[in-house]
Amino acid sequence: xxxxxxxxxxxxxxxxxxxxxxxxxxxxxxxxxxxxxxxxxxxxxxxxxxxxxxxxxxxxxxxxxxxxxxxxxxxxxxxxxxxxxxxxxxxxxxxxxxxxxxxxxxxxxxxxxxxxxxxxxxxxxxxxxxxxxxxxxxxxxxxxxxxxxxxxxxxxxxxxxxxxxxxxxxxxxxxxxxxxxxxxxxxxxxxxxxxxxxxxxxxxxxxxxxxxxxxxxxxxxxxxxxxxxxxxxxxxxxxxxxxxxxxxxxxxxxxxxxxxxxxxxxxxxxxxxxxxxxxxxxxxxxxxxxxxxxxxxxxxxxxxxxxx
Numbered sequence: 001x002x003x004x005x006x007x008x009x010x011x012x013x014x015x016x017x018x019x020x021x022x023x024x025x026x027x028x029x030x031x032x033x034x035x036x037x038x039x040x041x042x043x044x045x046x047x048x049x050x051x052x053x054x055x056x057x058x059x060x061x062x063x064x065x066x067x068x069x070x071x072x073x074x075x076x077x078x079x080x081x082x083x084x085x086x087x088x089x090x091x092x093x094x095x096x097x098x099x100x101x102x103x104x105x106x107x108x109x110x111x112x113x114x115x116x117x118x119x120x121x122x123x124x125x126x127x128x129x130x131x132x133x134x135x136x137x138x139x140x141x142x143x144x145x146x147x148x149x150x151x152x153x154x155x156x157x158x159x160x161x162x163x164x165x166x167x168x169x170x171x172x173x174x175x176x177x178x179x180x181x182x183x184x185x186x187x188x189x190x191x192x193x194x195x196x197x198x199x200x201x202x203x204x205x206x207x208x209x210x211x212x213x214x215x216x217x218x219x220x221x222x223x224x225x226x227x228x229x230x231x232x233x234x235x236x237x238x239x240x241x242x243x244x245x246x247x248x249x250x251x252x253x254x255x256x257x258x259x260x261x262x263x264x265x266x267x268x269x270x271x272x273x274x275x276x277x278x279x280x281x282x283x284x285x286x287x288x289x290x291x292x293x294x295x296x297x298x299x300x301x302x303x304x305x306x307x308x
Contacts, residue, residue, distance in 0.1 A: 001261070003287060003305065005300065006300070008291075008298040008299070009056070009061075009299055009300055010064050010067075010299060011298025012298075017044060018044050018052070018071050019044075019050075022042050022293075022295045023041075023290070023295050023298045024043075024294055025040065025215060025275045025290065026288040026289070027040070027091055029091045029092065035058065036061060036279070037053050037056075038053060039051055039053045039072070039091055040052060040299060041085075041086070041087035041088065041295070042071075048085050049075075049085035049106065050071035050074055050075060051087065051101070052067070052068040052070075052071050052072060053067075054068070055067075056281075059282050061301060072129055072130050073121050080135050081107050081115070081137050082103075082105025082106065082107070083107065084106045084108050085105070085106035086103050086105055086106065087103060088101050088104075089103065089104060092156065098124055099122065099127050100120060100122055101120070101121045102118060102120055102154050103121060104119075104150040105117055105119055112171060113178060116150035117137035117140065117149050117150065118149055118150050119132060119137050120132070120192075137149070139165065140197070141169075144168075145168065145185075146169035147169050147180065148166060148167055148168045148182045149199075151166040151215040151216065152165040152215075153216050160190075161189040161190070161191065162188050163186065163187050163195065164185070164218050166182045166184055166215075166216075167183065167199055179232075181211050182205065183201050183204045184201070184202055184205075184213050184252075185202060186200050186202045202252055211232050214230025216229040217229070217276070224245060224246055225248070225249045226243070226246075227243070227245070227246070228241060228243055228276045228278060228287075229244070231256070239273060239274035240263075240272070241259050241289070242254060242259060243255050243256055243258045261273060261289070268291045268298065268300065269292060272291060272292050272294075273290070273291060275290045278304075284303055285304035288300070289302070
């Protein structure tokens, strides 16, 4: 693949209390044929994240036409798994018309740096507000997945809810910092709300070069499945993006070099590229993605100019 980068689409102006900085993990959904919404995590002055959105011009997704005035999903109650930040990773419309937002809760800890578990919030007003299905995670900790069950991407496939997510329960010293170790797993659900306590490992991490993955984006088609995902590298300790293919969504073959999008020589995405997600708009294929500082420089867009 070959992409033409068009630079930053949006980052917060800093004028709103909940959105001083960051536009992390762009997560698009077509609300209808002329409204392309992208949910993002923004952070307040204390670096605590909440979920808002920007609407992009469907004829030119490089242009923002609307921003949310308030967060659509706030942090959880004190002591909850999501009391120190939330960020969305997947939004889909279910058959009854509601929107399901799968999100990650950020919990600060003492003996480990943090814990990341996943929740579900539902919108009945076409994406303007979301309410939690419960105050506890839908992906609760379990053996082997004690600290991380996060980054979920959910699709409805032949009537089944299928989730690809990252999970693990260990940390490793990398340089001067303890870093999480997790791989990519798969589970299924009959309703998108109740999920198994353990997942099947479908993409193991290569511990010689990386220590984890970020939010996968899985697309199915007549020729099988393809996945764009983020890679947490050891050296340099920054994000890059990868690409994989599968016949059934379970056994994956990595073709990371085929993604064709790397860091720039300078600027907003010179250190990292992560959380890429492809969209079809205006007769073209685009990639929304984050840059330096986990979205601290906003999210950008690139246009596919060669799919081979």
